[in-house]
Amino acid sequence: xxxxxxxxxxxxxxxxxxxxxxxxxxxxxxxxxxxxxxxxxxxxxxxxxxxxxxxxxxxxxxxxxxxxxxxxxxxxxxxxxxxxxxxxxxxxxxxxxxxxxxxxxxxxxxxxxxxxxxxxxxxxxxxxxxxxxxxxxxxxxxxxxxxxxxxxxxxxxxxxxxxxxxxxxxxxxxxxxxxxxxxxxxxxxxxxxxxxxxxxxxxxxxxxxxxxxxxxxxxxxxxxxxxxxxxxxxxxxxxxxxxxxxxxxxxxxxxxxxxxxxxxxxxxxxxxxxxxxxxxxxxxxxxxxxxxxxxxxxxxxxxxxxxxxxxxxxxxxxxxxxxxxxxxxxxxxxxxxxxxxxxxxxxxxxxxxxxxxxxxxxxxxxxxxxxxxxxxxxxxxxxxxxxxxxxxxxxxxxxxxxxxxxxxxxxxxxxxxxxxxxxxxxxxxxxxxxxxxxxxxxxxxxxxxxxxxxxxxxxxxxxxxxxx
Numbered sequence: 001x002x003x004x005x006x007x008x009x010x011x012x013x014x015x016x017x018x019x020x021x022x023x024x025x026x027x028x029x030x031x032x033x034x035x036x037x038x039x040x041x042x043x044x045x046x047x048x049x050x051x052x053x054x055x056x057x058x059x060x061x062x063x064x065x066x067x068x069x070x071x072x073x074x075x076x077x078x079x080x081x082x083x084x085x086x087x088x089x090x091x092x093x094x095x096x097x098x099x100x101x102x103x104x105x106x107x108x109x110x111x112x113x114x115x116x117x118x119x120x121x122x123x124x125x126x127x128x129x130x131x132x133x134x135x136x137x138x139x140x141x142x143x144x145x146x147x148x149x150x151x152x153x154x155x156x157x158x159x160x161x162x163x164x165x166x167x168x169x170x171x172x173x174x175x176x177x178x179x180x181x182x183x184x185x186x187x188x189x190x191x192x193x194x195x196x197x198x199x200x201x202x203x204x205x206x207x208x209x210x211x212x213x214x215x216x217x218x219x220x221x222x223x224x225x226x227x228x229x230x231x232x233x234x235x236x237x238x239x240x241x242x243x244x245x246x247x248x249x250x251x252x253x254x255x256x257x258x259x260x261x262x263x264x265x266x267x268x269x270x271x272x273x274x275x276x277x278x279x280x281x282x283x284x285x286x287x288x289x290x291x292x293x294x295x296x297x298x299x300x301x302x303x304x305x306x307x308x309x310x311x312x313x314x315x316x317x318x319x320x321x322x323x324x325x326x327x328x329x330x331x332x333x334x335x336x337x338x339x340x341x342x343x344x345x346x347x348x349x350x351x352x353x354x355x356x357x358x359x360x361x362x363x364x365x366x367x368x369x370x371x372x373x374x375x376x377x378x379x380x381x382x383x384x385x386x387x388x389x390x391x392x393x394x395x396x397x398x399x400x401x402x403x404x405x406x407x408x409x410x411x412x413x414x415x416x417x418x419x420x421x422x423x424x425x426x427x428x429x430x431x432x433x434x435x436x437x438x439x440x441x442x443x444x445x446x447x448x449x450x451x452x453x454x455x456x457x458x459x460x461x462x463x464x465x466x467x468x
Contacts, residue, residue, distance in 0.1 A: 063228065069133070073122040076114060078115045084462075099353070280399070287409070287413050288373060339353065388420055394421060398421050400429070403441065
């Protein structure tokens with residue numbers, strides 16, 4: 001057994017910093033794994049999709065004047081049920097992909113909704129999941145081909161030279177060190193743990209291979225709001241052809257924040273909304289009155305800004321420290337309730353969620369989201385528009401759901417936003433009972449009781465507003 005004098009998470013993060021130093025100095029050129037990702041033609045036809053995509057179809061939507069193709073996972077409505085009038089758009093949380101809505105065949109919110117007759121689509125915004133850069137696509141084949149790191153470095157996709165690689169590696173190392181200092185005071189000393197350094201080596205080694213993309217992670221919340229979501233909605237509308245041109249939408253965490261911001265913008269502009277109804281799951285525009293653990297984002301953002309780091313490798317860090325949270329001696333067990341309440345998710349599904357659902361996050365995105373903890377709540381990138389100020393102008397029915405043990409977006413945070421919506425349009429519901437079951441942040445989507453308690457409420461609300 002190995003003894004470590006530093007705090008557990010700080011030691012893990014500094015191990016990452018040390019690994020980054022080693023990688024910069026001596027990592028030989030590596031070959032990226034082959035990508036076999038299908039693309040969708042403009043008329044909606046698709047080619048064979050990768051095994052990681054468990055949807056019926058995988059579509060790609062190019063962003064105009066941009067290098068990204070957005071991935072849309074499509075679940076066709078069941079032939080055993082009457083087809084609904086409106087397609088359903090699912091939006092995920094910050095730094096997550098489509099897997100959260102489709103964990104397994106027996107635990108898939110997306111598949112359940114398609115089984116209820118909804119033409120269901122999950123959007124993976126730029127940088128998440130299977131969304132990909134245009135320059136990696138072969139337009140003649142509609143596929144993404146395996147490209148070596150040497151080839152990438154010779155294109156605009158790659159970092160220009162060794163100096164850029166060294167600079168970003170140095171910034172990552174400084175970020176890890178600063179983050180370790182922030183977390184150190186709140187952690188207990190580590191006593192015994194084995195095998196963690198090897199896991200860091202594997203995880204951060206994979207992250208190292210992504211360095212050719214890091215310089216391109218330069219977007220924020222408003223890019224999602226003004227570009228990604230509208231483009232995806234237009235594409236879905238063209239594929240599904242609803243008679244009134246509207247969509248139903250569900251957003252979890254940041255996905256719900258995007259929907260609130262869209263309603264606020266439409267209200268401010270006097271624009272007829274393209275949404276028939278909206279459901280938010282653990283979402284708010286203003287966290288100032290709550291004891292949200294999302295305040296942990298603020299120390300993540302400050303070190304990133306201090307070293308001018310373009311990204312925060314949340315996925316890599318969570319994957320690397322997962323053993324500390326889930327295996328004896330459970331040194332980081334406090335992380336688990338941030339995601340799911342006790343006994344609400346099968347351990348294998350919880351592990352898949354943690355290891356497969358999280359991505360690298362641009363520092364600009366976290367910086368803008370952190371304004372939700374300041375006076376007036378979330379604002380646009382220039383700081384001149386407060387999204388909650390115009391939410392009362394919406395004419396869209398909204399169902400806002402909260403979990404009683406949601407540490408990230410507590411019920412009081414959810415209510416802080418939903419109370420601004422006209423009373424005749426707003427429905428607010430907290431799931432969880434004094435003696436259980438309890439609902440944490442992800443349990444509203446994938447908890448073992450969601451199928452029986454949450455899904456019926458969602459379907460009832462959507463059905464009531466699925467009228468053309």
